[in-house]
Amino acid sequence: MQKIILYLEDRDLTHASWGVINDAGTITETSLHGKIEDLASIALDKELIVIVPAQDILLTSVKIPKMSRQRLQQALPFALEEQLLSDINDLHFAMGTFSANNSLPVAIVSQQKMTDWINTFKQIGLSPSVFIPASLLAPLIEKTWSILIEDNIAIIRTDLNSGFACDKSNLQTVIESRFTEQAEQPEAIALRNYTPHATTLDVNDIKISEKNFPEIQLIEDMCNWAHNPPINLLQGPYLTKRKSSHSKKIWLLAGYLGIAWIGLLFVSHIISFFILHHQVSALDAGINHIYKKHFPEATSLIAPKQRMEEKLSQLSTQGHRNPLLLWLAYTGKALTEATGVRIDQLDYRNNQLTLSLSAPNMDRIDAFTHALMQSGLTIKQQSAILASGSAKCNLLITEGAKR
Numbered sequence: 001m002q003k004i005i006l007y008l009e010d011r012d013l014t015h016a017s018w019g020v021i022n023d024a025g026t027i028t029e030t031s032l033h034g035k036i037e038d039l040a041s042i043a044l045d046k047e048l049i050v051i052v053p054a055q056d057i058l059l060t061s062v063k064i065p066k067m068s069r070q071r072l073q074q075a076l077p078f079a080l081e082e083q084l085l086s087d088i089n090d091l092h093f094a095m096g097t098f099s100a101n102n103s104l105p106v107a108i109v110s111q112q113k114m115t116d117w118i119n120t121f122k123q124i125g126l127s128p129s130v131f132i133p134a135s136l137l138a139p140l141i142e143k144t145w146s147i148l149i150e151d152n153i154a155i156i157r158t159d160l161n162s163g164f165a166c167d168k169s170n171l172q173t174v175i176e177s178r179f180t181e182q183a184e185q186p187e188a189i190a191l192r193n194y195t196p197h198a199t200t201l202d203v204n205d206i207k208i209s210e211k212n213f214p215e216i217q218l219i220e221d222m223c224n225w226a227h228n229p230p231i232n233l234l235q236g237p238y239l240t241k242r243k244s245s246h247s248k249k250i251w252l253l254a255g256y257l258g259i260a261w262i263g264l265l266f267v268s269h270i271i272s273f274f275i276l277h278h279q280v281s282a283l284d285a286g287i288n289h290i291y292k293k294h295f296p297e298a299t300s301l302i303a304p305k306q307r308m309e310e311k312l313s314q315l316s317t318q319g320h321r322n323p324l325l326l327w328l329a330y331t332g333k334a335l336t337e338a339t340g341v342r343i344d345q346l347d348y349r350n351n352q353l354t355l356s357l358s359a360p361n362m363d364r365i366d367a368f369t370h371a372l373m374q375s376g377l378t379i380k381q382q383s384a385i386l387a388s389g390s391a392k393c394n395l396l397i398t399e400g401a402k403r
Contacts, residue, residue, distance in 0.1 A: 001023065003046055003048075004018055004019070004042065005018060005019050005051065005222055005223040005226045006018040006049070006128075007051045008051065008053060008117065008120075009033070010053040010055060010056070014120075015036065016034065018030070018039070019222070027223050029042075030219050032216050036120060037124055039124060047129050048126055048127070048129060050128045050132070051132050051133075051134050051137060051226060052117060052132065052134065054134035054135035054163065054165035056109055056110070056113050057109050057135065058108040059106075059108075059164065061106060061161065062080055062104055063101075063103050063104070064076070072095060073235070076095065077093055080108070084108070086110070090112070091108055091110055091111060092110070092233070093107075094107045094109075094232065094234075105230065107231045107233055114238055128234070129240060130229060130232050131234050132232065133163070134165070135155050135163030136157065136163055136230055137225045139157075139225065140157065143186055144188045144189065145158050145186045145190070146189075147189060148192050148218070149193040150194045151168075152168045153165055154174075158186070161230050171201060172200070172201055172202070175203050185204075188207040189207070191210040193210055193211065193213065194213050194217060195215070288301055324348050327377065330372060331343075333375070334368050337371045338364055338365075338368035338371055341358075341365060341367075341368045342357065342359065344392075353396075355395045356394050357392065357393050358390060358392050359390070360390060361391050362386065364391070369395065372395075378397065379397060380398070381394070382396055
């Protein structure tokens with residue numbers, strides 16, 4: 001997921017420096033002392049990681065029994081109360097991870113600062129996922145203190161979870177004071193200066209190396225360092241939900257679509273079942289109706305297929321006794337094969353059937369006659385009349401079927 005690494009300025013919350021990182025981890029854009037409001041469009045669909053001023057954060061540690069994070073949040077203020085000058089009710093405590101000696105690193109900041117920072121981004125519709133103290137961003141080098149000089153501020157990192165900040169003009173004094181307070185001193189100091197002015201620092205016999213960089217390099221370095229911070233200040237009441245990555249959204253969408261497809265398949269089977277059930281019920285009702293019509297005395301539906309076949313056989317036998325029914329059946333079939341032929345008059349006398357026909361032409365009547373003869377009937381044409389656009393003819397059917 002694309003990210004924006006933003007370094008919040010201490011004295012002016014309307015401006016900040018930031019860098020944009022693409023999915024490949026490459027810095028694609030940087031801005032030095034830009035307007036916060038310009039982030040509204042740039043930060044769309046990007047994770048926002050904020051580096052807050054080191055001088056507003058107190059980094060310390062406390063030895064405390066291991067317990068749930070919720071109980072630790074409740075216990076930390078009282079465990080550190082004696083070390084603090086401010087009222088613990090006005091402070092926010094963010095914890096890191098227990099070290100090997102059961103020491104718990106803690107970052108302390110005023111609740112008012114946290115509120116001001118969060119509101120700064122809320123006003124432009126943004127919700128940061130991480131707040132990192134700037135003092136935990138300097139390079140971590142074994143037995144070495146890292147110092148970043150930017151503007152008039154010196155940011156010092158002394159260990160994985162330790163660091164502080166001071167005015168550049170007081171750096172010499174603060175470093176010497178810290179050395180007297182600590183039993184173990186570093187073997188070297190690595191100083192990265194992002195201002196055009198050299199830094200004068202000489203502490204005991206400590207080896208000091210200074211490198212100078214342009215100011216814009218600071219935000220590029222912070223973009224490279226702001227990964228897996230040891231302490232995120234957004235804890236407890238300030239905890240925010242991280243935005244889902246693009247790939248996670250795709251997988252969630254695919255999962256929802258899969259569930260929807262399975263549900264739709266299940267529902268379609270249910271609908272098909274009810275449709276088929278309705279059709280079967282309708283067919284059963286139709287069969288029952290036909291059966292009752294032909295067997296009104298029946299009280300139940302018993303072997304309907306067999307009984308209907310027996311009755312059709314009886315009707316067929318009766319039809320052979322009376323050829324009219326059979327001839328009419330053949331006539332109806334022939335009409336379907338010879339389109340355009342119409343029966344104007346039908347007369348049955350003395351075992352002879354006379355049909356008066358009309359059609360667009362004689363070819364249609366001949367086709368009708370041929371179809372009747374294919375059924376085994378004896379046909380004679382009588383009094384054929386041809387007129388413009390029509391033909392009339394009488395057919396005499398005798399002798400019955402010969403099949």
